[in-house]
Amino acid sequence: MLACYLLLAVPGPFDQDFRAFYAAGQMLLHSPSQMYSLAAQEHWQDASAGVSRVLPFYHPAYEALLYAPLSLLHFHTAYLVYAVFNMLLLWVCYLVSPDGNGVFGKTGRPLLFFLSFPVLLAIFVGQNSLWMLLAFSLVYKVLTRDQDGRAGVLLGLASFKLATIGPLALLLCIRRGRRFTLAFAATSAALLGLSILLTGPSGAADFLHLLTGATLAVDNNGAAQHTTAVLLSSMPNVAGLLYLLGSAHLPAGVPFVLNLVLTVLILGCGVWIQRRASEERVAFSAAIVCAVLVSPHLYIYDYSALLLPLLLLSHRGLRYLAAPWFLVPPALYFYGHLAWFAPAVILALALLAVCIVEFRKEERSAGLLLGVAES
DSSP: OHHHHHHHTSSSTTOSTHHHHHHHHHHHHHOGGGTTOHHHHHHHHHHHHSOOSOOOOOSOGGGHHHHTTGGGSOHHHHHHHHHHHHHHHHHHHHHHSOOOOGGGSTTHHHHHHHSOHHHHHHHHHTOSHHHHHHHHHHHHHHHTTTOHHHHHHHHHHTTTSHHHHHHHHHHHHHHHOHHHHHHHHHHHHHHHHHHHHHHHHHHHHHHHHHHHHHHGGGGSOHHHHHHHTOOGGGOOSHHHHHHHTTGGGSOTTHHHHHHHHHHHHHHHHHHHHHHHOOOHHHHHHHHHHHHHHHOSSOOGGGGGGGHHHHHHOOOGGGHHHHHHHHHHHHHHHHHHTTSOOGGGHHHHHHHHHHHHHHHHHHHHHHHHHHHHHHO
């Protein structure tokens, strides 16, 4: 809380992600049809936070209902209220999340929640990543009780994070089947309909155009990336990995194809685990890690979702990931502020490797048991 207050006391304090949500709440109340016009977003963000550089609001309009009440407050006050709310939300996530295994057991679990850089940054910049963490925690809880319909509804409610929820829902639909799929589709469709009602057809068309531009940003130059706020050097996902490997120097179209190939390979790995894993904790962990890696619009605060795989996985290899998890993101922050988080993709890739190792170990154990039974 003190850090958030100090942020507001220095020059240029309003250049934070929260201004996009705050302005979206204002536009929902005053000009909902223009919510996805970049010119209108720039106007409202400049008027409320004094920052002329637009930070696009890429989320479905129904999410702005959460910020409309905050937009009635002064920006200073709204920011601090939302920071307090996020802190309370983090505590709720801690209470409802599964117990930790292995290195993040009883003693490591509080450290994981309250000292992880992605979580602290989400609170600091006023992001919504903790809503996603809460949704994932609740989805896992009901899936372990075989309440597929309820899990589908809960994940559908989190559709405001479309870029990450989409691939995760695909993998879970493959594993859980018809009840989960129908519940998720119905909930998402209802919220999509609500969003169209809120902004009108013209607003919905602008939203689709904005999403398309953001998705294709892997082929854009640096100036276009800044305009769409899709900075590949800051994204710890497949697009960020390709950027680190030099995709910016390849001919137009090639980075998009490479991104697509890697996305298909990672999703294929996720499907393989979903179809064959017997332990829900391994399957769910793999689904989250794969969704994070292939998400086309993802920043370091969205790594908050990886707290669940870190809790659920138990392989001893996690001991070697614990120190990098706490040290790499803040080191990258101090090196490049918010513009250099792509190297953190090694954390998600390492977690995916742990998922595969645990899955293979589970398969071998099942094979041995089957062999003993047959003999």
